[in-house]
């Protein structure tokens with residue numbers, strides 16, 4: 001995916017200040033604990049050297065707070081190739097050898113979705129912090145147990161995505177907080193394409209378009225509108241058989257088509273649809289997408305995110321004083337979707353607490369599970385998890401993207 005343009009930070013800050021965004025972007029320094037390694041490079045291991053690693057490695061290589069110490073993949077030549085390309089001293093063919101062989105602070109888990117949970121658990125059990133691609137576990141319960149395990153060892157775990165880092169997210173969250181929309185009533189968001197072609201796991205049990213694609217919109221809408229209380233949803237399978245680079249015939253078992261409604265506080269209702277059967281002229285990379293993918297309307301305003309939340313281009317905001325609306329935040333600064341682990345590493349190295357937080361990731365995971373339960377039972381599903389909202393604090397990543 002193409003990189004974002006140069007930082008027009010001054011312009012972004014002017015727009016943010018116009019909305020009174022100071023409290024959302026203000027950095028928040030954490031109390032010291034033994035997990036933070038102030039003024040020290042964080043030693044980083046990457047497990048899973050497939051497609052997404054091609055985006056992570058270049059970003060991590062430029063991270064001034066990171067020292068890449070080893071790679072790992074059960075297809076060992078992938079681990080070796082990445083280690084050679086990015087000048088990383090060690091590579092391993094499995095996690096057990098990696099945990100025993102190299103000392104490091106953070107494991108970045110970029111493996112198949114179904115593998116995340118047990119690898120994250122093994123890493124935490126051996127004293128490592130974890131950044132996990134989505135989902136961080138195969139169920140909400142297992143994810144919550146991972147968090148408890150990490151806490152019991154004074155470690156941390158975080159889960160992708162990192163959409164809350166974008167300046168467009170900050171702008172939208174602040175607009176809602178400041179009442180620019182009046183009372184938020186309804187929202188809709190969508191993300192889809194024709195599905196990954198390289199790996200079968202996306203379509204097998206534990207995969208699906210919800211944890212791969214819907215996860216971004218669910219994170220954005222809950223981050224902007226607040227935690228959801230309940231979910232009602234439908235899912236289906238549109239394409240029963242797929243062909244992927246690593247498996248000629250894949251029986252599709254996970255949903256490749258989903259639509260869900262979330263109930264937020266004060267009556268706000270939001271809708272997400274996602275799937276692997278969406279004709280999309282912008283392709284998997286999303287290049288050229290200039291239409292809204294998230295719209296929020298309230299009693300005094302409407303707001304549209306231009307482009308995808310993982311690759312935003314601007315926010316259109318209309319209010320009674322500006323009925324035709326104005327486009328704000330047309331520059332994403334150094335935000336790119338693959339930066340989540342880099343942000344966490346800066347937080348670990350400096351003691352600043354990121355806006356990305358694990359309670360939010362767990363809430364999103366519970367919503368994904370509730371969506372499937374609603375389809376299976378035909379019922380509205382109450383949610384138990386929550387997170388601190390509005391999502392204040394955090395910091396802008398100080399490295400290059």
Ligand SMILES: NC(=O)c1ccc[n+]([C@@H]2O[C@H](COP(=O)([O-])OP(=O)(O)OC[C@H]3O[C@@H](n4cnc5c(N)ncnc54)[C@H](O)[C@@H]3O)[C@@H](O)[C@H]2O)c1
Nearest residue numbers: 048049050051052073074075110111112113115133134199
């Ligand atoms: N590809 C993308 O554009 C993209 C974007 C954002 C997020 N993601 C997420 O990243 C994750 C990986 O996706 P991908 O597209 O890179 O898949 P991929 O199939 O290209 O890569 C996964 C890699 O993990 C390795 N692996 C699997 N099990 C392992 C284990 N137990 N130990 C070590 N290595 C193991 C595989 O051999 C493979 O090389 C998924 O969670 C996906 O949702 C992918």
